[in-house]
Amino acid sequence: MDEIAELTQMRHSAAHVLAAAVLELFPGTKIDIGPATETGFYYDFDGVRPLTLKDLPDIEKKMARIIAENIPIERKEVSREEAREIFERQGQGYKLERLADIPTGETISIYTMGNFVDLCRGPHVASTGQIGAFKLLNIAGAYYRGSEANQQLQRVYGTAFRTQEELDNYLKSLEEAKRRDHRKLGKELKLFTIDEDVGSGLILWLPRGTTIRMELQRFITEELVKQGYELVMTPHIARLGLFRTSGHFPYYKESQFEPMLDRENLPLDMTIGEVRNALERGEVDGFLLKPMSCPAHICIYKNSPKSYRDLPCRLAEFASVYRWEQSGELNGMTRVRGFTQDDAHIFCTEDQLEAEILGCISLVEKIFGTLGMDDYRVRIGLHDPASDKYIGSPEGWEKSENALRLAVKKLGVPYREEVGEAAFYGPKIDFVVRDVIGRDWQLGTVQVDYNLPERFDLTYIGRDNLPHRPVMIHRAPFGSMERFTGILIEHFAGDFPLWLAPEQVRVLPVSDPLNPYAEEVRHALQEKKIRVTVDGRSDKLGAKIRRAETEKVPYVLIIGENEAENRTVSIRSRLCTPEQEIMTVAECVQVLANEIFRRTLRMTKTITE
Numbered sequence: 351m352d353e354i355a356e357l358t359q360m361r362h363s364a365a366h367v368l369a370a371a372v373l374e375l376f377p378g379t380k381i382d383i384g385p386a387t388e389t390g391f392y393y394d395f396d397g398v399r400p401l402t403l404k405d406l407p408d409i410e411k412k413m414a415r416i417i418a419e420n421i422p423i424e425r426k427e428v429s430r431e432e433a434r435e436i437f438e439r440q441g442q443g444y445k446l447e448r449l450a451d452i453p454t455g456e457t458i459s460i461y462t463m464g465n466f467v468d469l470c471r472g473p474h475v476a477s478t479g480q481i482g483a484f485k486l487l488n489i490a491g492a493y494y495r496g497s498e499a500n501q502q503l504q505r506v507y508g509t510a511f512r513t514q515e516e517l518d519n520y521l522k523s524l525e526e527a528k529r530r531d532h533r534k535l536g537k538e539l540k541l542f543t544i545d546e547d548v549g550s551g552l553i554l555w556l557p558r559g560t561t562i563r564m565e566l567q568r569f570i571t572e573e574l575v576k577q578g579y580e581l582v583m584t585p586h587i588a589r590l591g592l593f594r595t596s597g598h599f600p601y602y603k604e605s606q607f608e609p610m611l612d613r614e615n616l617p618l619d620m621t622i623g624e625v626r627n628a629l630e631r632g633e634v635d636g637f638l639l640k641p642m643s644c645p646a647h648i649c650i651y652k653n654s655p656k657s658y659r660d661l662p663c664r665l666a667e668f669a670s671v672y673r674w675e676q677s678g679e680l681n682g683m684t685r686v687r688g689f690t691q692d693d694a695h696i697f698c699t700e701d702q703l704e705a706e707i708l709g710c711i712s713l714v715e716k717i718f719g720t721l722g723m724d725d726y727r728v729r730i731g732l733h734d735p736a737s738d739k740y741i742g743s744p745e746g747w748e749k750s751e752n753a754l755r756l757a758v759k760k761l762g763v764p765y766r767e768e769v770g771e772a773a774f775y776g777p778k779i780d781f782v783v784r785d786v787i788g789r790d791w792q793l794g795t796v797q798v799d800y801n802l803p804e805r806f807d808l809t810y811i812g813r814d815n816l817p818h819r820p821v822m823i824h825r826a827p828f829g830s831m832e833r834f835t836g837i838l839i840e841h842f843a844g845d846f847p848l849w850l851a852p853e854q855v856r857v858l859p860v861s862d863p864l865n866p867y868a869e870e871v872r873h874a875l876q877e878k879k880i881r882v883t884v885d886g887r888s889d890k891l892g893a894k895i896r897r898a899e900t901e902k903v904p905y906v907l908i909i910g911e912n913e914a915e916n917r918t919v920s921i922r923s924r925l926c927t928p929e930q931e932i933m934t935v936a937e938c939v940q941v942l943a944n945e946i947f948r949r950t951l952r953m954t955k956t957i958t959e
Contacts, residue, residue, distance in 0.1 A: 357512065361386035363423060363474040364413075364481050364510040369393045370466035371412035372401075372506070381468075382444040382494065382503055389520075390509030394492055396444070401504050406486045409506070413484065420479030421464045425472055433458050436467055444494070445469050483517040484510040487524075491678065498676060526787050532839035533682040539844050539902060541835075541852070542683060551680045551687030553832050558852035561881070562838075563831050565850050567668055569720070569949070570692055570827065573713055579666040579694060584646035586670055590629070590636045595805055596645045597741055599638060600630070601774055605673050609636040643669040644824055647695040648806050656810040661820060662698035662706055668831070669693045683836030690831040696823040697808065700749070703821050707757040707779075707796060710825040714781055714794040717827050721838065722951045725784040727764050729792075730754055731771030740774055746800030750821075751777045753798055775801040776824075785841045793834065797824040845925060848904045848942065849949045855882040855942065856903045857919075858894045860910045862886070867914040871907060874935050878943045899924065907938065 365384030368391070372379055376397055384393030395401065428436075430449065437445040448469055452458055461470045463478065475481060486508040494500035511517040528534070536542045541559035548554060555563060574581070590609050593599035599606065611625060612635045620628065628634045640646065647665045656663065672688045679685055698706050718726060733740045733747050740747070754777055758765045772778060776799035783791050799822040802808075809817040828834040838846070848854055855875055859868040865886045875882040885894045891908065898906045908920040908930065919938050920930045933941065 357510075358386045359473050360475055360481055360512070361391040361510045362472075363478070364484050364508065365391040365393050366423070366461065366463055366466065366468055366470070366474065367413050367416050367478055367481065368409065368486070368506060368508060369395075369468065370416060370463055371409050372397075373466065375405075375408060375412055376401075378441075380442060380444055383448065384468075390487070390507060392505050392507045394494075394503040394505050396501060396503050401489055401506065403489060406489075406506075410484075410486050413486075416464075417478045417481050417484075419464075420477050422477045423461055423463045423474045425459055425461055425474070427457055427459050430458055433460060433469060436460065437469065440467070482510055482512040483514040484508060485517060485521065493678065498678075523787050527789070527840070530787070530840040530843045532684070532836040535839050535844040536682065536836075539839075539852075541839065544682075549687070550677055551675055551685070553683055553686055553688070559835070561852040562835060562846065562850055566828070566831065566835070567692075570713075570717065573716055574664075574666050574694070577664070577709055577713065578662075579664040582647065582650055582665050582667050584640075584643055584650070584667060584669060586640060586672075587637045588640055588646060590638045592645045592649070593638055593641075596648075596802055597774060597805065598641060598645070601739075602641055602673075603630075605675070606641050607639045607672055607674050609638050611636050639672040640669075641673050642671055643667055643691070643693050644695055644802065644822075645806075647693075648802060648808065648822075651695075651697050651808060652806070656697075656820075658699060658810055658812050658818075661810055662696050662702050663820075664694065664696045666692075666694035683832045683839075686830075686832050689833065691826050692828040692831065694825050696825070697803075697810075697820040698823065699810075699812075699818070700821055703753050703798070703823075704757055706823055707753060707798065708760065710796045710823065710827075711757060711761055711779070713825075714796070714827045717794070718781070718783065720949050721841070723783045723785070723793075723841070726793075727766075727782050727784075728758055728761065729771070729780045729782055730758060730765060730767045731773070731778045731780060732767055732769050733772040733777060734770040737770065740772065742775065742801035742804070746804075747777070750798035750800055754779055754796075773797055773799075773824075775799050776822075778824075785837070791837050793829050793837070794827040795825065795829065798822075799824060844902045846902070846904070847949065847951050849946045851902075851904050852881065853883060853901070853903050854880055854946070855905045855907060856898045857882060857884045857907045857909060858891060858898070859884070859886060860891050860908070862888055864909050864911070864914050868909050871909065871919060871935055874939055875942070878939050880939070880942055880946065895922075905942065 362385065365386065369381050369384055372395055373381070378398045380396035382394040384391065433449050434446065437449065459471060461468050461472060461474055486506060488507050490505050490507065491502050492505035493502050509520060511520060539558060540556050541562065542556055543554045544550065544552065545554055590599060609629050611629065625634060629636045650665055651663060668690050670688065670690050675685060675687050696706050718724065732751055758779060776797050778795055778797040780792050781794040783793050785791060803819050803822050808820055810820055812818045857868045857871050859865050868884045868886065872882050872884050885897065895906060902924065904924055906922050908922060913919055918932050918934050920932055921938055922930045
């Protein structure tokens with residue numbers, strides 16, 4: 351057994367110990383499921399009273415006693431009737447419903463641990479004494495079976511590791527994650543807000559956050575122009591029929607906002623409910639807040655006839671799209687209902703496909719390298735031939751999946767293939783980035799699609815003067831501006847590199863009489879489009895420096911009487927060195943402008959290195 355499987359098995363067993371402890375402390379509690387997760391485990395409870403964080407120490411003590419007793423964890427295969435009798439006797443209704451989910455003919459197993467019995471496939475460690483260091487972390491609400499229509503349960507989260515040292519390191523990383531939490535920093539640094547009057551999951555970009563977003567868009571636009579993309583713009587809504595043709599409706603129906611009626615063609619003899627049902631069946635027309643922009647880009651491609659000389663056709667857009675996420679899944683900027691994708695679609699010939707995929711990959715590498723995200727791996731999402739959720743021919747899937755494999759092999763980075771993780775219309779490459787505290791984020795994606803060109807009857811005229819079908823590539827290096835920015839806030843802990851920082855420089859005059867010279871310095875920096883402010887308040891210099899530190903301004907320029915007399919500034923960096931360097935204003939402007947132009951990460955020891 352490998353280390354990951356061993357750790358997963360131990361965490362699964364720790365979840366059983368958690369359930370046993372809760373049942374001992376709170377008799378009458380109903381239990382549902384308790385799986386291991388990538389970072390720990392959880393168990394869902396329907397208690398006689400709500401659990402609180404104050405209960406966790408008592409639960410941990412009970413778990414520690416169960417572990418210390420080294421109780422055997424034993425598997426037993428039982429008949430459906432035996433299992434039903436056990437859980438009926440215990441009054442565990444959720445277990446009875448889970449039992450009913452097990453298909454006829456499939457083996458039913460239970461695990462016993464002293465008096466505790468659970469319906470479970472396993473596997474588990476042999477006894478509770480084999481469970482290492484553990485910790486309960488928090489409590490959250492979780493709807494039964496993930497549906498808001500069902501009872502809300504309480505989910506107790508925990509984690510377990512082989513050694514106390516591993517657990518302590520993990521807990522330290524959690525504390526670091528809290529310090530970097532983009533929701534906390536976003537509020538402190540005035541980057542974004544979410545207002546319930548606007549709606550949950552809808553981001554309001556504040557001026558400072560908007561600056562970061564515009565710099566990211568400017569950066570990627572420069573790269574797009576170099577690669578020959580053409581920028582387009584499409585509406586926020588489109589006719590529902592467009593998404594029926596693409597297959598996005600009803601395939602993604604559960605994650606879309608409700609369709610809107612076409613008021614000009616509203617049947618007068620039907621109730622609103624009847625109209626909505628007819629709308630979903632395609633019997634009346636309507637509109638949809640677009641969940642993705644590929645159908646609109648297809649329409650732009652079809653706007654004029656294409657020949658092989660026009661390909662590849664590369665269309666790019668910062669496209670706002672909308673998807674319905676359950677309220678319990680919303681999370682600051684990283685899980686939202688309205689977001690902007692750095693979206694692009696390439697229409698090319700089969701002969702051009704490999705080169706275009708490599709071009710998409712090089713763009714992702716450029717972005718990651720510039721932002722210091724050098725630790726990443728590649729995941730190829732393939733279709734599952736046994737599933738009916740995929741559209742298109744086996745031949746098309748084989749071609750597109752092989753094209754991705756070849757491109758990734760040329761990239762020369764570690765990758766793995768995952769069957770069943772393709773989009774419904776084509777396979778994809780996902781880039782999984784590990785941030786500075788070891789967390790994995792799925793960011794850029796590249797997808798190859800033979801199916802939508804077929805569904806929309808796309809053609810180009812080949813060298814033989816006959817119509818041919820283009821291949822379509824979907825790609826989004828950032829994924830979404832909201833999610834990517836949220837991840838960047840945490841990656842940099844709010845200490846953005848100079849080119850991205852909302853406020854790049856703050857000028858700090860030591861006393862009020864020096865304010866006029868401070869304004870001269872500000873003007874010189876602004877002429878070079880450097881984002882600069884002056885703190886001309888009558889505070890002591892130490893207070894001004896602390897304020898700039900708290901607000902994570904990359905550079906401060908301190909101006910005293912000597913600086914004013916010599917027409918210089920004393921420049922101090924947050925991330926390089928605490929020492930100050932004296933420069934002329936012209937030298938300072940040049941140093942900062944060069945750093946911004948190069949989009950450096952400011953990891954040097956001194957300012958002028």
